[in-house]
Amino acid sequence: MNELAxxxxxxxxxxxxxxxxxxxxxxxxxxxxxxxRELARLAAGGFRFVGRGEPEFPALLRSIxxxxxxxxxxxxxxxxxxxxxxxxxxxxxxxxxxxxxxxRSLGRDLAAAGLVVVSGLARGIDGEAHxxxxxxxxPTVAVLGCGIDRDYxxxxxxxxxxxxxxxxxxxxYAPGVEPAPWRFPARNRIxxxxxxxxxxxxxxxxxxxxxxxxxxxxxxxxVFAVPGEITSSLxxxxxxxxxxxxxxxxxxxxxxxxxxxxxEPPAAADVSPAAASLLELVRMSPAGAxxxxxxxxLDAGEVARALVELELGGLVVAAEGLYxxxxx
Amino acid sequence: xxxxxxxxALVGLEPRRVDVEAHVRDGLPGFAIVGLADKxxxxxxxxxxxxIAAAELSFPQGRITVNLAPAELRKEGSGFDLPIxxxxxxxxxxxxxxxxxxxxxxxxxxxxxxLRRVGGVLAVAEGARxxxxxxxxxxxESAREAALAGVAAIPVRHLAxxxxxxxxxxxxxxxxxxxxxxxxxxxxxxxxxxxxxRARRALELAAAGGHNLLLAGPPGTGKxxxxxxxxxxxxxxxxxxxxxxxxxxxxxxxxxxxxPLVVRPPFRAPHHSASTAAIxxxxxxxxxxxxxxxxxxVLLLDELAEFQRPALEALRQPLEDGFVSVAxxxxxxxxxxxxxxxxxxxxxxxxxxxxxxAECSCSPQRLARYRDKLSRALIDRFDLVVALPRARADELAxxxxxxxxxxxxxxxxxRQLLAxxxxxxxxxxxxxxxxxxxxxxxxxxxxxxxxRVARTIAALAGADGVRPEHLAEALAYRSPExxxx
Numbered sequence: 001m002n003e004l005a006x007x008x009x010x011x012x013x014x015x016x017x018x019x020x021x022x023x024x025x026x027x028x029x030x031x032x033x034x035x036x037r038e039l040a041r042l043a044a045g046g047f048r049f050v051g052r053g054e055p056e057f058p059a060l061l062r063s064i065x066x067x068x069x070x071x072x073x074x075x076x077x078x079x080x081x082x083x084x085x086x087x088x089x090x091x092x093x094x095x096x097x098x099x100x101x102x103x104r105s106l107g108r109d110l111a112a113a114g115l116v117v118v119s120g121l122a123r124g125i126d127g128e129a130h131x132x133x134x135x136x137x138x139p140t141v142a143v144l145g146c147g148i149d150r151d152y153x154x155x156x157x158x159x160x161x162x163x164x165x166x167x168x169x170x171x172x173y174a175p176g177v178e179p180a181p182w183r184f185p186a187r188n189r190i191x192x193x194x195x196x197x198x199x200x201x202x203x204x205x206x207x208x209x210x211x212x213x214x215x216x217x218x219x220x221x222x223v224f225a226v227p228g229e230i231t232s233s234l235x236x237x238x239x240x241x242x243x244x245x246x247x248x249x250x251x252x253x254x255x256x257x258x259x260x261x262x263x264e265p266p267a268a269a270d271v272s273p274a275a276a277s278l279l280e281l282v283r284m285s286p287a288g289a290x291x292x293x294x295x296x297x298l299d300a301g302e303v304a305r306a307l308v309e310l311e312l313g314g315l316v317v318a319a320e321g322l323y324x325x326x327x328x
Numbered sequence: 329x330x331x332x333x334x335x336x337a338l339v340g341l342e343p344r345r346v347d348v349e350a351h352v353r354d355g356l357p358g359f360a361i362v363g364l365a366d367k368x369x370x371x372x373x374x375x376x377x378x379x380i381a382a383a384e385l386s387f388p389q390g391r392i393t394v395n396l397a398p399a400e401l402r403k404e405g406s407g408f409d410l411p412i413x414x415x416x417x418x419x420x421x422x423x424x425x426x427x428x429x430x431x432x433x434x435x436x437x438x439x440x441x442x443l444r445r446v447g448g449v450l451a452v453a454e455g456a457r458x459x460x461x462x463x464x465x466x467x468x469e470s471a472r473e474a475a476l477a478g479v480a481a482i483p484v485r486h487l488a489x490x491x492x493x494x495x496x497x498x499x500x501x502x503x504x505x506x507x508x509x510x511x512x513x514x515x516x517x518x519x520x521x522x523x524x525x526r527a528r529r530a531l532e533l534a535a536a537g538g539h540n541l542l543l544a545g546p547p548g549t550g551k552x553x554x555x556x557x558x559x560x561x562x563x564x565x566x567x568x569x570x571x572x573x574x575x576x577x578x579x580x581x582x583x584x585x586x587x588p589l590v591v592r593p594p595f596r597a598p599h600h601s602a603s604t605a606a607i608x609x610x611x612x613x614x615x616x617x618x619x620x621x622x623x624x625x626v627l628l629l630d631e632l633a634e635f636q637r638p639a640l641e642a643l644r645q646p647l648e649d650g651f652v653s654v655a656x657x658x659x660x661x662x663x664x665x666x667x668x669x670x671x672x673x674x675x676x677x678x679x680x681x682x683x684x685x686a687e688c689s690c691s692p693q694r695l696a697r698y699r700d701k702l703s704r705a706l707i708d709r710f711d712l713v714v715a716l717p718r719a720r721a722d723e724l725a726x727x728x729x730x731x732x733x734x735x736x737x738x739x740x741x742x743r744q745l746l747a748x749x750x751x752x753x754x755x756x757x758x759x760x761x762x763x764x765x766x767x768x769x770x771x772x773x774x775x776x777x778x779x780r781v782a783r784t785i786a787a788l789a790g791a792d793g794v795r796p797e798h799l800a801e802a803l804a805y806r807s808p809e810x811x812x813x
Contacts, residue, residue, distance in 0.1 A: 288716070288717035290523055290527075293525045294523075301801050303526070305797050312767055320545075320675050320681055320715055321545055322682070
């Protein structure tokens with residue numbers, strides 16, 4: 001069986017194929033198919049193809065019940081990156097500042113510990129997870145729901161470029177395939193399939209991230225959910241997952257220990273007394289600079305200095321005027 | 329008979345000499361104005377005719393031709409009424425031609441012969457001074473304004489008065505007294521703002537360093553209230569700047585007859601529906617826009633993301649160069665526009681973002697569209713960006729803040745220090761800036777902005793150099809990533 005032919009045929013006909021179909025159209029396609037020409041065309045675009053039968057194809061993904069015929073790949077990393085221990089970080093596109101900062105710091109800490117962070121390059125949680133991993137200098141894998149030559153969403157074209165520079169961008173779809181709503185759930189099975197563990201950071205009820213979690217559960221992979229406020233609709237999906245038995249995630253060490261990685265004890269923060277007192281306040285509840293000034297008794301200039309010190313030290317993150325601690 | 333009066337037409341802010349020639353000859357009665365005069369200027373015929381009658385002078389019988397020279401220059405507005413009337417009267421020998429040739433004149437006539445003020449008298453007066461004319465006849469209400477240019481301004485209330493004066497029958501009123509110093513107007517005071525320490529601090533920095541400031545946050549956090557208090561902490565305009573601002577405001581017809589000299593930095597807050605021409609100037613009459621009216625003052629763009637994108641993009645030239653150059657079929661003019669920009673915006677179209685009590689209901693696409701309206705190039709022009717979270721109840725019960733007058737003293741001192749010698753950055757501060765640029769992904773422009781703000785912080789602190797603590801504070805006002813595209 002020629003996997004490249006099957007992948008191109010599935011992309012061309014917009015069908016979800018695990019095995020070669022029977023029918024005249026497929027036979028006609030095979031008759032016209034010229035492997036050397038297709039490979040040359042892919043190479044000209046800077047893409048590679050990893051077939052399901054090749055040794056480089058990740059074993060975890062091969063073991064799901066409907067693995068793709070193969071993956072189109074772009075990026076500077078070797079395709080064996082896909083076989084390394086990987087964790088998926090997924091969640092809502094319209095996330096809150098809290099969700100964004102959790103995704104970012106998880107991406108950073110997990111990548112720093114040597115795991116490959118896999119996500120879907122979408123806005124919101126996905127993008128933050130990729131950015132966090134890039135910050136830690138770790139390789140990260142973006143799985144697209146459209147042709148490998150497309151940057152979707154367009155706003156993340158630059159992020160895709162950065163991902164490809166140190167990691168991989170992969171897709172089961174051949175160049176030229178347009179993004180379509182039904183392709184994203186299909187993409188999610190690859191995100192879940194590549195990883196031994198999936199982390200859902202923030203999700204509403206009926207979110208695409210929950211599809212990823214369901215697929216991971218079906219394949220018997222570990223699923224983590226980040227607990228959120230019970231009153232926030234952005235956390236209703238993750239809280240439901242917890243109710244159903246997902247592991248609660250309160251920090252990167254939770255994931256690391258499931259991989260058997262001994263988390264490094266957090267280094268004691270070496271910061272000025274003013275910064276230390278603000279860090280303590282922020283850890284109690286995220287706050288704006290003014291509230292912190294009032295609680296700490298420092299003036300606006302001193303608070304600004306101490307908060308920048310904490311930001312540079314990677315201990316807090318600012319979003320929409322509120323400062324939050326980064327999970328340790 | 330031929331007679332000539334002198335006045336000025338304005339091209340932008342520039343006065344151009346216009347000779348008003350009147351010729352009366354025998355023939356069928358008629359009155360024609362030639363020389364590229366616009367509609368308002370053509371209508372001078374009716375006002376002049378009835379004004380002369382009201383002054384109990386005789387409107388000449390015969391054929392009257394008025395030529396406004398140079399003929400290729402467009403003449404607009406009603407300020408030509410007085411010189412036209414005087415030239416017609418001189419051509420019909422009702423007043424001495426020699427006296428008229430030594431004066432410039434400007435003003436609109438009412439049907440009963442009284443004079444009404446027009447815009448741009450200051451620029452006309454400056455033109456007269458440059459030509460070496462002895463005096464300028466102008467509406468009485470504009471006399472103080474004309475006197476600012478250093479010419480002998482003859483206040484005229486009625487056409488009959490101007491004629492009597494030129495005939496030597498009437499001594500002119502004593503030149504108008506120099507305007508008394510403007511009383512400190514009760515502007516909005518910073519003391520009324522409770523809490524909001526960071527935004528107050530940013531406002532003070534903006535005033536001291538002339539930085540552009542963006543306040544972002546959910547509705548009801550006091551963004552506009554704070555922004556409106558910036559002019560109150562700016563130092564007053566000095567002599568040359570005040571004259572410059574007055575000239576622009578005069579052309580727009582905004583000066584106060586009693587207190588013509590604008591000594592407080594102007595404050596302009598155009599509505600977000602404003603057109604590009606309204607913001608940067610232009611339009612059929614090539615007048616100054618809001619950006620120029622805010623010259624040496626403050627331009628407030630409330631709800632920045634609601635403005636039309638072309639209007640915002642047009643602001644990039646004045647923000648960079650300090651002037652607006654408008655080219656139209658009618659010609660090309662340059663208006664000064666060195667203003668300080670202060671803007672407010674919500675973090676998302678529904679306003680729920682940044683407010684812990686509300687939930688944002690915007691779709692990612694809607695949010696992206698909202699933020700895409702602001703190009704990176706425009707966001708980059710803001711040295712200071714402050715995100716205001718919603719104040720909590722206890723914050724609203726805080727004691728009133730410092731009064732504007734106290735803040736202004738510090739601002740004036742810091743400005744003086746910055747003007748004398750900008751504090752240099754020490755090595756430790758350089759090192760911190762490099763580290764921060766790396767860690768926080770500062771762009772090249774962002775790097776320079778943080779350096780500028782740090783200099784202002786050092787000057788406000790009275791320090792002789794920019795030290796790491798000044799730089800650290802400056803980093804807190806950088807533009808956050810979430811406002812990026």
